Amino acid sequence: MAIDRGGPIDQDHQTLVRQVNELHTATSEGRGQEVVARLLEELVRDTVEHIRREEQLMHSMGYTQLPKHKQGHDHFVDELRSLQTQYQAGSITVAPRLSMLLRDWLSLHIRRYDKDIAVFLRKREREAARTPRPRA
Numbered sequence: 001m002a003i004d005r006g007g008p009i010d011q012d013h014q015t016l017v018r019q020v021n022e023l024h025t026a027t028s029e030g031r032g033q034e035v036v037a038r039l040l041e042e043l044v045r046d047t048v049e050h051i052r053r054e055e056q057l058m059h060s061m062g063y064t065q066l067p068k069h070k071q072g073h074d075h076f077v078d079e080l081r082s083l084q085t086q087y088q089a090g091s092i093t094v095a096p097r098l099s100m101l102l103r104d105w106l107s108l109h110i111r112r113y114d115k116d117i118a119v120f121l122r123k124r125e126r127e128a129a130r131t132p133r134p135r136a
């Protein structure tokens with residue numbers, strides 16, 4: 001299953017975690033604006049790509065929580081883009097807000113809401129396995 005350990009969705013999540021860590025290290029070490037801006041750009045790009053993949057999967061599986069889950073995605077991308085714009089404009093208050101947003105994204109969204117997708121899919125697979133197939 002795509003979302004299970006080692007699947008494409010799981011790999012996306014691991015990439016995002018790595019990117020967030022790199023970004024965190026760069027900002028806490030006071031690295032140059034160019035470095036941080038590049039990391040932020042990569043994070044936004046890969047997040048948008050990941051979200052597209054994940055929503056496609058939820059859609060194809062008939063995931064009942066898709067509209068609510070999508071709201072969370074849209075909200076996160078809006079916030080991320082807004083902080084990116086503020087960072088580019090030279091705001092110095094961005095770093096703590098960014099790290100809070102990313103912490104929520106990783107610990108709440110990915111660990112909880114994305115996990116719910118896997119739980120739903122596994123439940124459906126079990127149900128499908130129990131349902132006798134009609135005879136041809």
Ligand SMILES: [Fe+2]
Binds near residue numbers: 110
């Ligand atoms: Fe995700």
Ligand SMILES: [Fe+2]
Binds near residue numbers: 069073113
């Ligand atoms: Fe998600």
